[in-house]
Amino acid sequence: MTMRKPFIAANWKMNKTLSETEEFLSQFVPEVKNEHDRDIVIAPPFTSLPLAAEKLRNTNIALASQDVFYEEKGAYTGEISPLMLADIGCKYVIIGHSERRQFFSETDEIVNKKVKTAKKAGLGVIFCIGETLDERETGKTLEILEREIEKGLDGHIDPMEMVIAYEPIWAIGTGKTATPGQAQEVHAYIRKKLEVLYGNKADELCILYGGSVTPDNIDSLMACNDIDGALVGGASLKVDSFASIVKFRR
Numbered sequence: 001m002t003m004r005k006p007f008i009a010a011n012w013k014m015n016k017t018l019s020e021t022e023e024f025l026s027q028f029v030p031e032v033k034n035e036h037d038r039d040i041v042i043a044p045p046f047t048s049l050p051l052a053a054e055k056l057r058n059t060n061i062a063l064a065s066q067d068v069f070y071e072e073k074g075a076y077t078g079e080i081s082p083l084m085l086a087d088i089g090c091k092y093v094i095i096g097h098s099e100r101r102q103f104f105s106e107t108d109e110i111v112n113k114k115v116k117t118a119k120k121a122g123l124g125v126i127f128c129i130g131e132t133l134d135e136r137e138t139g140k141t142l143e144i145l146e147r148e149i150e151k152g153l154d155g156h157i158d159p160m161e162m163v164i165a166y167e168p169i170w171a172i173g174t175g176k177t178a179t180p181g182q183a184q185e186v187h188a189y190i191r192k193k194l195e196v197l198y199g200n201k202a203d204e205l206c207i208l209y210g211g212s213v214t215p216d217n218i219d220s221l222m223a224c225n226d227i228d229g230a231l232v233g234g235a236s237l238k239v240d241s242f243a244s245i246v247k248f249r250r
């Protein structure tokens with residue numbers, strides 16, 4: 001078994017108003033207050049970040065943003081800078097989520113710029129990679145992941161304070177989870193690839209699995225050697241289901 005601390009993160013995507021955020025956190029915070037041997041992270045929408053920062057202060061839950069822009073300030077209407085996120089108490093930012101890549105045309109180059117500015121601002125990066133169904137079926141999975149890692153992390157990015165989230169796109173929001181065996185195989189490959197970039201430090205890096213994680217499959221996923229945590233979408237929107245994912249047992 002590894003020495004890596006488990007890391008369970010919620011990605012709420014474009015869900016929850018302020019009052020829904022308030023209600024969720026009021027119930028969730030006491031529910032997981034004794035889970036100290038794992039990192040717990042919640043990424044609400046931008047509008048809920050200040051309220052969530054307030055509610056999570058002095059708890060064992062860290063705050064994350066779902067995205068960030070790659071400049072520190074300036075004439076970029078509608079964008080949010082890493083300095084603003086750090087300022088309100090965000091500890092992490094999700095970068096390169098497949099929905100950003102797919103619906104907002106984020107390229108590996110944009111992802112790389114975001115990673116660099118987020119790190120500069122002191123934010124931990126949750127760096128997402130993953131293949132489509134077509135890429136998997138045509139045997140391109142490893143090639144795609146290799147490209148996303150090499151380009152997205154280009155520039156000798158210090159891997160400490162970073163986690164990688166492997167999210168096969170065909171498993172996101174579809175109810176189709178990669179089997180623990182499928183996920184483990186890819187996670188082990190990712191760690192090997194990271195060894196080329198980071199040497200021994202790759203062994204300390206958390207690699208999360210994402211894609212239809214539920215209370216029913218979390219234990220078997222977490223039982224795999226190279227699966228160190230989960231990035232959870234749909235099942236993170238309800239207190240009960242996210243709390244039971246957080247409380248997984250190996």
Ligand code: PEP
Nearest residue numbers: 172173210211212233234
């Ligand atoms: C995600 O998009 O990060 C995700 C894993 O979503 P879901 O859990 O809903 O598949």
